[in-house]
Amino acid sequence: MAETETIKAVAIGLNTGQRDFDYSMEELSALAAANNIEIVETVTQNLDRPVSGTYFGSGKVEELAQIVLDDEATMVIANDELSPSQIRNLEKVVKEDVIDRTGLILQIFADRAQSREAKLQVQLAKLQYQLPRLHTSASQRLDQQTGTSSGGGFTNRGAGESQIELNRRVVQRQINHVRHELKEINKSEQTKRQQRERKGLPMVALVGYTNAGKSTIMNALVRQFGMNDDKQVFEKNMLFATLDTSVRQLTFDDQKQLLLSDTVGFVDHLPTHLVEAFKSTLYEAANADLLIQVVDSADANRDNMMATTMKTLSDIGVPDLPMITVYNKADLTDRAFPSREGDSLTMSAKDATSVDLLVDMVREKVFTNYVTAEFLIPFANGDVVSYLNDHANVLETEYVEDGTKVKVELERTDYDRLNQYLI
Ligand SMILES: Nc1nc2c(ncn2[C@@H]2O[C@H](COP(=O)(O)OP(=O)(O)OP(=O)(O)O)[C@@H](O)[C@H]2O)c(=O)[nH]1
Ligand SMILES: [Mg+2]
Missing domain, CATH: 3.30.70 (Alpha-Beta Plaits)
Structure with a gap:
């Protein structure tokens, strides 16, 4: 990622009485930090629903404008997805760029994407998000800030109608082009998948909220099976460390084999376009014989994270598959581990005994028949x-x-x- 200066931003959020409001504001800060944006102040308002034209009430918007000025912030980030007109109206009063949670997540994905497939998927999602928002400048600003150019450069605040029309057509053409390229890639991916499937090996997929420890567990298993370090995947304490799907073939002592896949993590309000775009990356999860849901059990918000994971799985069309629930990072809690209860395992990815127990559970579930x-x-x-x-x-x-x-x-x-x- 390009070295960039930190942007100062004010976070705004609407408290409609949802029970995880505080957490979701905290998470917004973490998402911002992942994008080199520092939240210098948070402004919230209690309302039943957003004001249709401006998100906040008009008095609150004025207050926000003053805070932005006092804090010398150059950006406002909303915790909810804003409509194009809300962005436009807020920008008019605040006089700085306004982006929303969706735009932020898309930008993180754009920065992290490594493979050609992931890059195209993110680009597609970004273009679709930008299409109705062409008159705003925020997405363009983010592109400049991070030095990427996926679809930026055509947004133009204050542009005339015909210019916007023209821009829309350009974006639509880009969307078609990216779709076409993705289709081509998918064809060759499908061949690889068919080859794997023809081998008839059971497929086990790690799924769960971002930063729960999926990649760490994948690496622990790969190590356990004596594979080389070049089979290790990227694990890091940051949101969306993994964007591509990695598949590893594990061979047990008795020659039984399975395929284990690690893939992109989920987050609350994962943008719909992104879910759509990543459906093919999530193919492994959708076609698995067994899912291992990894939960960060040390996170106070784990219940919401699990609910989000289950909802996202159903959004991407993953059928009701057999599942092992791993309450990971138990070493950061005062719970005893490893400890198994039915199909749930409290464990730590950093503890060899835990990993052994997980292997036993996987074998039991996958090879019963x-x-x-x-x-x-x-x-x-x-x-x-x-x-x-x-x-x-x-x-x-x-x-x-x-x-x-x-x-x-x-x-x-x-x-x-x-x-x-x-x-
Ligand atoms: N203490 C402790 N840390 C862990 C454990 N498992 C993972 N971690 C740490 O948690 C962080 C995130 O781990 P990852 O494996 O990258 O998480 P992930 O689920 O793959 O995250 P995404 O790829 O972003 O979806 C890393 O810093 C890991 O070292 C655990 O059992 N105990
Ligand atoms: Mg990962």
């Missing part, structure tokens, strides 16, 4: 042998006079289907 059997498959039925090679764990193969003798570990359904070949 596996049985070991010996088949004798006539040479004429070579396709069955290929099927087993692809879909089962072949432990021994021996070519005898009347066919291929295989010892395999396979799913119960396959076992039932192939029982005519049982020895």
Whole structure:
């Protein structure tokens, strides 16, 4: 990320009586910090709903303008998604850029995106967000601030109608272009996925709120399975450390294998466009056989985080899958760990015993339907042998006079289907 000066901003939030209001304001500060923006003051108002044209009531907006002036802030950040006209009207009074939570999250994603796919996905979400907001200058300002140029440069405060029309067409064209490129990438991604699926390996996906410890758990598991350090993924104490999906193949002592995926974390009010754009990245979660929901159990707001995770999963179309709930970071709490209760595990990603226990739970959930059997498959039925090679764990193969003798570990359904070949 480019070295940039810190911007001073005033955070604004509407308290409609929602129970996690204080937390969401705190989180807004953290999101701002992740974007090199320092919140110098917070202004809140208690209202049942936002004022349609200006978000805050008019008296409060005047007060806000004075505070911005006194604090020498150059930006106002709203805790809720603002309508284009709210942004416009607030900017008129405050005389500085006004952005909202959505714009902020999009910008963080834009800065963090590494792979071509993630970059395009973020760009698509940004363009869609900007389309109805072309007359505001805030998104352009953010682009300049972070040195990225994904779709910036065409916003133009005070531009004439026809200019805005023109800009809209340019953005629409960019959207189509990005969509097209993404489609191309998806095609090759799909091939990779199909290859993985053809192997028939069970897929386990780590999901959860951002910063819960998903990548740390992935790395602990990878280490546990003796893989090289180059298989480690990026873990860091920051929001949205991970944006791309990484998949690792883990092989247990008994040769059983599974695929483990680590992916983007969730946050409250994850912008809809972003959820849309990241659907393909989240493919692994949607198609998993087992989800491991990682929760930061040391965070006082963990219940809301879990609720947000469950809601986001359903938003991206993840079906009701078997799930292990990991209450992570127990070392930062006074709870005893590791401790298992049904499908929940209180643990620390930094503790080897915890990781062992998690491995046991995963094995138990994923391989419950596996049985070991010996088949004798006539040479004429070579396709069955290929099927087993692809879909089962072949432990021994021996070519005898009347066919291929295989010892395999396979799913119960396959076992039932192939029982005519049982020895
Ligand atoms: N003390 C403690 N710290 C942990 C534990 N697990 C993770 N962390 C720390 O929490 C921070 C976030 O961990 P990550 O693994 O990057 O979190 P993530 O869920 O992948 O986050 P995103 O990629 O942003 O969604 C890092 O600084 C980790 O070292 C734990 O069990 N105990
Ligand atoms: Mg991560």
